[in-house]
Amino acid sequence: MKRGIGNNLLYDGETGTFDEFEAAFKYDGIIYGWNEEQKIEAIQVCLTGKAKKQYEQMSETEKSSIKTILEKLKKGCVKSPEYYLNLFYSIQLKPEEKIANFCYEIEKLIVLQ
Numbered sequence: 001m002k003r004g005i006g007n008n009l010l011y012d013g014e015t016g017t018f019d020e021f022e023a024a025f026k027y028d029g030i031i032y033g034w035n036e037e038q039k040i041e042a043i044q045v046c047l048t049g050k051a052k053k054q055y056e057q058m059s060e061t062e063k064s065s066i067k068t069i070l071e072k073l074k075k076g077c078v079k080s081p082e083y084y085l086n087l088f089y090s091i092q093l094k095p096e097e098k099i100a101n102f103c104y105e106i107e108k109l110i111v112l113q
Contacts, residue, residue, distance in 0.1 A: 013050030013077035021046075022070055039066040051077050084109065 009028065011021040025046065029039050043066065047055050054076035055069065062068045087109055093102045 009046045010048055011046055011051050011077075012048045013052075013054060013073070018074050018078050022074070025070075036066055040064070040069065043069060047073075 009021060009024050011018075011025075025039075025043065028034075028042070032038075034042060040063065044055065051073055054073055055063070058069065058072055062072060088106070091102075091106060091109065093099070
């Protein structure tokens with residue numbers, strides 16, 4: 001997740017977490033005083049990559065509610081618990097790596113989940 005054009009958020013469905021994007025998007029909605037229609041319009045500008053493809057596959061009925069859009073994006077862009085479990089099991093202490101750095105990598109993975 002990153003900021004792009006103007007101050008709009010960008011979310012590609014793979015970088016960052018959906019929860020971070022959703023929180024930032026809702027925050028922007030409050031700051032800018034967006035109504036439902038403006039939120040629907042704004043989210044289209046924010047999506048790129050996998051997230052944009054997920055949005056494009058939604059029906060017009062689904063696209064008419066920001067709540068539904070966010071729910072569908074979350075289901076489509078969030079990786080499965082098995083994915084994170086496999087990542088966790090694959091982490092190994094590298095030769096000459098400091099234990100503190102290794103622990104930090106594990107902590108980052110846990111926070112992602």
